[in-house]
Amino acid sequence: MxxxxxxxxxxxxxxxxxxxxxxxxxxxxxxxxxxxxxxxxxxxxxxxxxxxxxxxxxxxxxxxxxxxxxxxxxxxxxxxxxxxxxxxxxxxxxxxxxxxxxxxxxxxxxxLPDEFSPGEVLVTEDSEPPSSDGSSTERTPTRMTTERFFGGVDDRVQYLCLTLQFVSEHEPTEADLINWILENTPAGAAGTVKRNLSFLESVDLLESTPEGYRTTNKGETFWKQDEPLVMYEGLATAVDGFREIARAIPSGDRTIEEIQHQLRRAYPDHKLPKGVVTKHLDWLESLELVTKEDGVYSIPIEGGNFEVGERYSRWFIHDVLKGERYKGIATPSELPLIFIFTGDAGRTYGYEDMFLEGDRFLYTGEGTEGDMTMDDGNKALRDHRENGESIHLFENTDMPWIVTYLGEYEYVTHRIDTLPDEHDNPRDAFRFELAPVGGTEIEIEGGTPRSLSDSELFAKAKQSSPSGSGGSGGSGGSRSYPRSEYVREFALRTADGVCQGCGEDAPFVSTSGKPFLEVHHLTRLSDGGPDDPENVIALCPNCHRRRHEGRDGDAFNRELREKARRRNERYL
Incomplete structure (x- = not known):
């Protein structure tokens, strides 16, 4: 009808x-x-x-x-x-x-049921929805429906951000908050606002107090750091159906009817009209987790595709691609991927990860107590090539379940170091050296990077930068070098054995007979920085650690940028 x-x-x-x-x-x-x-x-x-x-x-x-x-x-x-x-x-x-x-x-x-008929059986206050076998079921603590909030798919995140900011700054009473929302958003009725406030509490963005409302940690992150993705965990844990949608779309169920069918299979006790399913999908669109074109839904990360420097919800990553949600090394079962996660919190469990020269990464294996063993995630890292799997590195942020993608890496070698476990007892720990995958190559005629003058070296290194016109592998009398070798040679040569951070001589002479300094990218490659001579500077190991581990690391990096700028003026 x-x-x-x-x-x-x-x-x-x-x-x-x-x-x-x-x-x-x-x-x-x-x-x-x-x-x-x-x-x-x-x-x-x-x-x-x-x-x-x-x-x-x-x-x-x-x-x-x-x-x-x-x-x-x-x-x-x-x-x-x-x-x-x-x-x-x-x-x-x-x-x-x-x-x-x-x-x-x-x-x-x-x-409104899809097959509407005035003879449909009612679900009233006195009756529970029948299950698929006709028996009654107990209610679960989660809900099945969401609220739209105000502003539609395109603008709701903006209005929600403004609302959370108002709550954070004023901690209003319920009446004041309702009035503010009615005056500053497209909300049309106080009853609708109350229902939305209850919804925001259920997804852990707001909490009510005897005096009124205040934001949660996630609510603060949402508006202060402009990161709506923190909302996804609350949606997925408080509202049934989001995880099933995250799994259904990559499996090929891409239209509203196909997604609705999968949700009805998962929740046979609910009628789940299209309106309910659409509201789930609208939230995922608003958070830019799914896209829709001509009525067909897709998920940008469903094939394991990530953008370096972009932030992602780890909760959503695992809902879509599976893998161990709470482990540092996660191995999705249906795709040839290995996810590894690093962050300062790992030190509590005896993990010590760090970047090395050349943007390589030293990653501590898994195992929180006693000696580590070469199985599970550790074995997966070591054997990823022969297993046809790719390693993807993520860095935890200070935001709940939000991670930054640092890029694809590959196993180089590993060693065993003595590190404390979670009980502070010494143990044997695997430390995997990983190298970033990819990188363009450039060629020079009749020589090596060290044979070039400073100006020639700067020009060749600039040629290889992403904005330049770097060539491909050479032939005949030409030799190819990874572009990082030109950039590295430029940074070390212009430093002339002196740390550009503290101004002291290199702390020792390496086995090659040259002063030992490390090349620091002022903006890390994994954060989208270019492998460009303007973006590097040579530091002693102590200053390098100061930049990455020191309390004043960001301020120190700004000083290094200024020194690099003055140096670069000679070649630009």
Whole structure:
């Protein structure tokens, strides 16, 4: 039944039936016995008696019906926003009874089944939704529906960010917060706002106090660090269905009907009209976790594709690609990928990871207690080539479950060092040396990087930068060198054996007979920095550690940038 022309006569007839059988008791002016619910239905039924009222009422109900068809659900506050009808408290119950629509009694909303028939079985306050075998089921602590918040798919994140900022700065009472939202967002009714506030509490962005509202840690991160992705964990843990959607889309279920089918299989006790499924997908679109084109949904990371320097929700990564959520080395079962995660928190468990010269990375294997063993994740790292798997390195941030992608790496070697375990006891620990995968090559005629003059070396290194026009592997009398060798040679040669951080001579002479200094990228390659002579400087090991581990590391790096700028002026 898609046409409102079919629906309207049913509503009129049902209203007239109620008018005939319901009675209303009114006393004198000082003692009026009043039943709001019945009077609301009476109001709607009386609109059928006069043509001018009938036309107005039909437009209101048709507007509400259009919204119900579009989203698959409707509640009292939405009805009021759409129609501005007075005394609409009984409008939705009336609609549910007149058309025998499924009712979510907890949230006071009706749903439009895909195969709509006025004979549908009702779900009322006194009955539980039947399970697939006909038996009743207990309610779970999670919810099945989301709230849209305000602003649509494109603007809701912006309005939510502003709302969280207001709460953070003012810790308003409920009344003040509702008024602020009504004045500063497209919200149309206080009831809708209250429902959205409850939803934001359930996904751990807000918390209520006896005095009012305040933001949670995730709520602070959302607006202060402009990182909406922190919301995904709350959605996935508080609202059923998000994990199933994350798995369904990569499996080939890409239309709303296919996704709805998978959710109904996962939750047979719920009717799950398209409106409910659409609201899940709308949130994923708003957070830019899924995309939609011509009604087909996709997930950018579903093939294991990541952008260096971009931030991702680790919770969502595992929902889409699987793998151990709480381990430092995760091995998704269905794709030839290995995810490794690094961060300062690992030191608590005896892990000590660090970047080495040439943007190589020293990664501590897995195992928190006792000697590490060469199995599970450790074995996967060592044998990734022969297993046809690629290693992807992520760095934890100070934001809950948010990680930065540092790039694809490959195993070079490993060693065994003595490190403390989580109980501070010494143990044998594997430390894997990993090298970044890829890198362009450039060629020079008749010589090596060290044979070039300073100006020639700078020019060749610039040629190999991403914005330059670097060549491919050579032939004949030409030799190819990784571009980093030219950049590295430039940094070391211009330093002339003196640390550019502290100004002291190199601490020792290497086995090659040259002063030992390390090449530091002012903006790391893994953060999107170029492998460019303007972006490197030579440091002693102590200054290099100061930059990455020191309390004043960022300020120190700014000083190094200025020194590099003055040096580069000689060659630009």
């Amino acid at each position: 898609d046409s409102f022309d079919e629906v309207w006569p049913i509503l009129v007839r049902r209203a007239q039936e109620i008018e005939c059988v319901e009675t209303f008791s009114h006393g004198n002016e000082n003692d009026v016995q009043y039943n709001e619910s019945r009077d609301s239905i009476r109001f709607h039924s009386r609109a059928t008696e006069a043509d001018h009222w009938k036309d107005i009422q039909r437009k209101h109900w048709e507007t509400a019906w259009d919204e119900l068809q579009r989203t698959g659900e409707l509640d009292r506050d939405q009805f009021l926003e759409l129609t501005e009808m007075w005394r609409s408290s009984a409008a939705v119950p009336f609609l549910q009874k007149a058309l025998n629509l499924p009712l979510d009694a907890d949230n006071g909303r009706v749903f």
